Amino acid sequence: MSHFFCLFVCFFYVFPPYPADLSGWKRTLWFWSLRLNYRGAPMLFNYVWLRDHCRSASSFNTATNQRNVDTGSIDLSIRPVRTNLQGDNLILTWPDGHTTEYSLAWLFENSYEKQKQTPVQRRILWNADVYNKAHVQPAKWEKFMETDDELKKFLRNYLLYGIAFVDEVPNTVEATEAVTQRASLIRETTYGKMWCFTSDFSRGDTAYSQLALDRHTDTSYFHEPCGIQVFHCLKHEGTGGRTLLVDGFYAAEQLRQKSPENFELLARVPIRHEYIENTDSHKNHITAIGPVLQAYPWNNEVYMMRYNNYDRSVMNTVPPDAVQRWYVAHRELTAELRRPENELWVKLTPGKVIFIDNWRVLHGRESFTGLRQLCGCYLTRDDVLSTARCLGLEGLS
């Protein structure tokens, strides 16, 4: 019998009405749910959920980790006819005789209450001082390509800070491609798979100039903005051109603490971003709608920021009575993002490849002179996270 474990089954609510609103659902919560106390933590498990998540051989395929049970066939009024505790296991017998067995530890790990208190991704929010004092070491090309330990160390830094470097990479597009493919799949976009550009205005985007670029996230005009951006400066014969990095999540947390109502507004109001290119060789019209900040509703953890004043389109998705408030909220976030102490300036040199979490860390650059050749690509976010999980990195769920 587990320590600190109690179990309550509620039989007293005999004729629950099917509720028409949420308050009704709350009133009948106890009827539809099993209440457990495990290690002092109260948890509620809905009966349909308990049948739906059954891990018996007929309900779940452990070889493929896929559900076998047909959720659409579960009686929505289902309740176990017997509920027993054996050691640290909960055993439920259903009306058709099927039995479900859960370890209490599994239920605790997978409970809503646990998820609510656990970040989906553990992070260290930073300004320039915090990042510099952390003395995060770059990975080294040879070790990175040959050992999982170096890749794991690199990914841990990347996940915690949203940026990570690999040094001593051969000064070629091919080596840059190889280094990115150690971590993930390349996401092909209208710019190609690997792109290589100079300030030749070859594409209809300010990036292809010598102008300074203010902090921004890329591809905010995609419904799923690119997860990771990779840069490698192959050559620069001139001055300037340092890369600016700002932790957008640090700024968002500052905003949440100082003006929760402005944070909420930016997280709720969807706006449009757009990319229109009309040249002889390229025709594009890409647009997506989404809020500046996206947070998980169950724990309020920010997981994506879209911030690109260049690509923000006509704002016609905001109700007139919220437009002024949206600009005030946007200005406050902008002020946080522009605080000099939040700016990390890095000079990218041949051999130094940077990975940037494009859902979190904003990038920009100062203007430059001379020939500057940059190559890079976008990576798919899910595959970077998958690599990290497969290497056993903690702090990801």
Ligand SMILES: [Fe+2]
């Ligand atoms: Fe960019």
